[in-house]
Amino acid sequence: MTRSVDALLTMMLDSGAWLGRRIEAAESLLAYEAPPEHVEAAKAFLTAVFDDPDQDEEFRMKALKLVRKAEARRVVSSTTSGKMDERPHRELNRRMLRAKRRLALMEAGLWPPPKGWDADIANAEPPRGAIVDLSNMAERMEAARLRIIKK
Structure with missing residues (x-):
């Protein structure tokens, strides 16, 4: 003092x-x-x-x-100033983009996919502020799978 x-x-x-x-x-x-x-x-x-x-x-x-x-x-x-680790979010975004593309290719009858079908997704960045709706994800994926199987 x-x-x-x-x-x-x-x-x-x-x-x-x-x-x-x-x-x-x-x-x-x-x-x-x-x-x-x-x-x-x-x-x-x-x-x-x-x-x-x-x-x-x-x-x-x-x-x-x-x-x-x-x-x-x-x-x-008392608030934190550290940045949030965005890697898990980026990977989740890439997985979601691949799943959507896979469903679109299946619905178009292009499965198995052509070589390099997801090459542009490998480095895709999630849009800023994007929110991924994870509610009922398993049910929605199953419904999409069943739609494709019926075709």
């Missing part, structure tokens, strides 16, 4: 100081890295300010905004 953090904490807790200056000290404690107990003390102080109906509206609003900002920052910092 540095002397500046100690000074800000002392200013914030000084009940004889002007409230605006105390709120500024609390804001500085929240805006920059500080020990967790100091951050909690600043939030508790600001909460006491905005909870007090006898305080000036400007001070209450500033305190409320600062506490809200500190709360929102905590939510943002």
